[in-house]
Amino acid sequence: MAYGKDSVNLLELYNKFLENVGEKKTLQQLVESAIKRKGKAVVLDVGCGNAGALHELKKRYGAGVETRGIDMEQTEQAIDLFVKGDFLKAELPQKNDLVFSFRTLHEAGETEKIVSKIEQSLAPLGKAVLLIRVRDENGALEGEMKESDEEFIVKLARKARLGKSRAKIIAAFDEKREFITGVVLKLERQA
Numbered sequence: 451m452a453y454g455k456d457s458v459n460l461l462e463l464y465n466k467f468l469e470n471v472g473e474k475k476t477l478q479q480l481v482e483s484a485i486k487r488k489g490k491a492v493v494l495d496v497g498c499g500n501a502g503a504l505h506e507l508k509k510r511y512g513a514g515v516e517t518r519g520i521d522m523e524q525t526e527q528a529i530d531l532f533v534k535g536d537f538l539k540a541e542l543p544q545k546n547d548l549v550f551s552f553r554t555l556h557e558a559g560e561t562e563k564i565v566s567k568i569e570q571s572l573a574p575l576g577k578a579v580l581l582i583r584v585r586d587e588n589g590a591l592e593g594e595m596k597e598s599d600e601e602f603i604v605k606l607a608r609k610a611r612l613g614k615s616r617a618k619i620i621a622a623f624d625e626k627r628e629f630i631t632g633v634v635l636k637l638e639r640q641a
């Protein structure tokens with residue numbers, strides 16, 4: 451689906467992406483389990499765009515959620531913390547209970563660098579759900595993705611660990627199953 455700055459309900463759209471790869475939990479369910487555990491969920495959207503998803507979470511959970519976003523472009527939505535800058539260079543806000551990123555990471559490449567930064571930004575028991583485009587339907591690498599990014603993803607799938615976190619990758623393939631079109635990478639930091 452094309453990126454639309456005016457997406458009405460980005461949260462619903464993000465959840466559709468997760469559902470499409472067989473992920474059963476919605477972002478709301480992930481937020482709710484952090485609220486249950488800690489009283490408040492600290493949530494970061496990497497490449498938040500118009501921050502629509504964070505805005506939806508704030509409307510739904512109020513003070514139960516701290517909304518944080520990072521993007522190169524200014525957002526007009528009011529969120530608790532907005533970092534304007536390049537997420538490859540800027541320090542990410544720390545101690546996040548949930549980090550998510552959709553339709554963004556292929557634009558920057560350097561997958562190992564950003565995924566490691568995200569992993570290090572997780573609070574104990576924090577989770578990350580990252581949707582990463584890899585190749586288009588013709589097999590061409592998306593955005594700034596390089597073969598080294600793809601290799602990192604494949605190695606991580608085998609290793610199933612990164613830093614202090616468990617890593618799980620759900621891959622989507624092209625019709626002939628010759629190459630990976632995208633992945634959902636899930637991280638779960640240990641206590």
Ligand SMILES: C[S@@+](CC[C@H](N)C(=O)[O-])C[C@H]1O[C@@H](n2cnc3c(N)ncnc32)[C@H](O)[C@@H]1O
Nearest residue numbers: 453497499521522535536537552553554557558
């Ligand atoms: C296609 S949009 C997706 C926005 C939102 N996640 C969504 O799904 O609607 C990609 C976003 O990533 C941001 N972006 C790309 N590379 C970035 C980087 N290196 N640092 C910060 N933001 C970046 C762009 O400014 C843009 O807002």
